[in-house]
Amino acid sequence: MIDRRVFIKNLGLALGAAYIPHTSFALPSAKLKVALVGLGRYAKIVADNMKDSGLCEITGLVSGSPEKLSSWQKTYGVPSENCYNYENFDNIKSNSQIDLVYVILPNSMHKEYTLRAANAGKHFIVEKPMALNAHDCLEMINACNKARVQLAMGYRLHFEPYNLEMKRLGQDKVFGPVRHMETSLGYDSADANNWRHKIALSGGGPLMNLGVYCIQAARYISGEEPLAVSAQFGPKTAKPELFKEIEASITWQMEFPSGALCNSTSTYMSSIDRLYASADNGFFEMSPAISYGPFKGRTHIEELHFPEINQQAAQMDGIAAYILAKKPVPSHISGQEGYMDMKVIDAVYKSAKSGGKRVRV
Ligand code: NAD
Numbered sequence: 610m611i612d613r614r615v616f617i618k619n620l621g622l623a624l625g626a627a628y629i630p631h632t633s634f635a636l637p638s639a640k641l642k643v644a645l646v647g648l649g650r651y652a653k654i655v656a657d658n659m660k661d662s663g664l665c666e667i668t669g670l671v672s673g674s675p676e677k678l679s680s681w682q683k684t685y686g687v688p689s690e691n692c693y694n695y696e697n698f699d700n701i702k703s704n705s706q707i708d709l710v711y712v713i714l715p716n717s718m719h720k721e722y723t724l725r726a727a728n729a730g731k732h733f734i735v736e737k738p739m740a741l742n743a744h745d746c747l748e749m750i751n752a753c754n755k756a757r758v759q760l761a762m763g764y765r766l767h768f769e770p771y772n773l774e775m776k777r778l779g780q781d782k783v784f785g786p787v788r789h790m791e792t793s794l795g796y797d798s799a800d801a802n803n804w805r806h807k808i809a810l811s812g813g814g815p816l817m818n819l820g821v822y823c824i825q826a827a828r829y830i831s832g833e834e835p836l837a838v839s840a841q842f843g844p845k846t847a848k849p850e851l852f853k854e855i856e857a858s859i860t861w862q863m864e865f866p867s868g869a870l871c872n873s874t875s876t877y878m879s880s881i882d883r884l885y886a887s888a889d890n891g892f893f894e895m896s897p898a899i900s901y902g903p904f905k906g907r908t909h910i911e912e913l914h915f916p917e918i919n920q921q922a923a924q925m926d927g928i929a930a931y932i933l934a935k936k937p938v939p940s941h942i943s944g945q946e947g948y949m950d951m952k953v954i955d956a957v958y959k960s961a962k963s964g965g966k967r968v969r970v
Contacts, residue, residue, distance in 0.1 A: 634934050670691070671701075708932070743954075759943075766920070771902075784888035788870070791883070792822075793883055833865040837968060891909035
């Protein structure tokens, strides 16, 4: 039986109210002081949406562009002494006005700035994908353990009501055990000059950028870790000049210990944004499921209706609540979660490169 009133209350959500994280401990009164590293498109979305955050404030900025720093400084009211470039970033260590660094740079730079933030004694959030491979993720986790700082992933969907409902329906076996899943994300990407098309900066194509969400969804719906994968690169496209360094699309299958299977695609060739789960006694699905919404979801019984929330503010407050209270962030949003996803990504690429051989994760 689905009791969505209880579910929404447990999320700490109320229609028309700001997001308040639901924790077993008292929420702190101080705010977490956040520096954004990399002032690109997603950093702008995060910065603008932080207006609804109850527990975080932007107190620092890091960019290689003096013009960008100056204009962001004015927009978000950040003092000059809290602005850094990539060369003097390490001086952040002595700045008590910054508690946490949010790394929103191209994928290949996540590891370097994570290690530098840890060395500076700052907590940090890293955008997806956590790094270029699982080995680098472990290095990042070890560095923050050594520095006694916390690492959280920028996984906004762990705070989003429709996705949390998918997780609940799957993990609580509301319609019986899940047997089959499909999780896919894609869009038409036509800008060959974007760093996402350069392997040295992106580490790969749509699998790195979008596939990480498909793996996440299969993992949080099933509550299991994939045992093995088989993968196939999509065909070369009508626009090969766009895909000289990266795959245009990739499809893969994940096998889970319970016997559940998931079929996933991530692509830069067409629009797709869905997840579907079939269980013994019914099904549940979402489309759109992963983008910024508005989301649509249903089960075999009914349409689902949840509030559309400010995903970035919810994520920031959900993480800040733990860091301010000096409690470890829950494992499902920690570096361990990013590492588990990267292990699957590594296996998917290995399988696709071998022509589709089954690879154990
Ligand atoms: P972007 O290209 O808009 O911004 C990247 C920023 O990095 C820019 O400010 C750019 O100046 C800076 N930069 C520094 N060195 C660079 C270099 N050598 N090449 C290119 N840029 C360089 O990218 P974005 O969309 O903001 O993505 C940044 C990160 O955020 C990525 O890891 C991406 O996967 C992630 N992201 C997450 C979400 C989400 O919903 N969680 C959404 C979009 C992007």
